Amino acid sequence: MSCDYTRTVLHGYLDGELDATRAGEFERHLEACRECANTLGAEESLRSSLQRSGLYEHAPVSLRKRIRADLDAATAPALALRIPVWRWFAVAAAILLVASISWYAWPRLQNSAASAPVTAAEIIDAHVRSLQPGHLMDVASTDQHTVKPWFNGKLAFIPPVKDFADEGFSLIGGRLDVLNGQNVAALVYARRKHIVNVFVWSTKEPDTPIHPPGSRQGYQWVHWRHQGMEFCAVSDVSAADLHELAQLLYE
């Protein structure tokens, strides 16, 4: 009547959260245990009811508008006038604290007076974000002649799009991304099973050689400026591999 599996493991199995060994064990148990088989059937039926019934409630448009207005108000400098002074100090102190922590925690990639510098944290965030399902590419193609025209008219500069499949870096696509509030091109390369993002944006700063690679949270990046464009390649491949790609792009 009360099989121990029914109470717990069955749910891990139903939710696909068991590892292969435990799932296999449970499947063998399922063949012998009527109670678990019935319960599993009932749970599956319940799940499909929940998912079919349209219980998920989407945010109304009015709410979206209200939130945008909130963000506008919170972003506008005029905020200071409407908030009691002590709260404003508290907010300012918190902002200053976080800003100074991030200042020390994240190395700067560049220091340009004209545009705000992009930090390593942003580059890595953008890389990680791109690896989430469906985020990697706007244009998926191994053909540089497809990827390059795709960027036309989308950016104020034309990123160099080259495939280095022969050298072990296959171009697999590209997308538009935003770094530090400015539009950038992202070229996506595959190195064996790893993904490399090369971010490209325009700059007025002079050319630099390829800087020595930086490393954080298991990700490597290299950075350089060439002919009015700033490049940052980021990936979990080795620093040597990344440097190799940077050299190919630089040439």
Next chain:
Amino acid sequence: MSGSDQGRGSDVLDAQERARFEQLVLPHLDAAFNLARWLLRSRADSEDVAQEAMLRAFRFFRGFHGGDARAWLLQIVRNTCYTWLEKNRPVELMTEFDEEMHPQPSVSPEALAIAGDNRDRLTRALESLPPRFREVLVLRELEGCSYKEIAAITAIPIGTVMSALARGRQRLQRALTHSSPQEASREL
């Protein structure tokens, strides 16, 4: 070394942060609203609370350094909901968190399918559960969260997520099959 940069004025940084916020967090507004709606059982209140939670998320956003933005936001939404419930409907939170798993005759899939086909009944059954069970079910079944994400959002240990779901599902089945259709139509 950082003096000139910090003195650059917070509005510039705010604009950058906002762009990042809109890209990473705002897309999860539906998830935020849905969780609030099921925790508060009211669309109107959920709009207010989801709005407040979004603004709080924006204020805390500098503390978010990548990772799972949805789980991060839902954690804030959940906390905002509970604070709201404590203030406005404290009685609801007093329903005790039933740790016992009551053995019960298993319900036949057919009976459940019939009961589950009625959206209103399903809604009422889900709403009748204590909030702690309701939230794990909503996160798992409607939002499709993994155990790890549920643990992060609800601040319960990951090892407890599976048993919380097991108990929640058992209670939901009971609520579904114990309210007869007659009762259900009377309540309408």
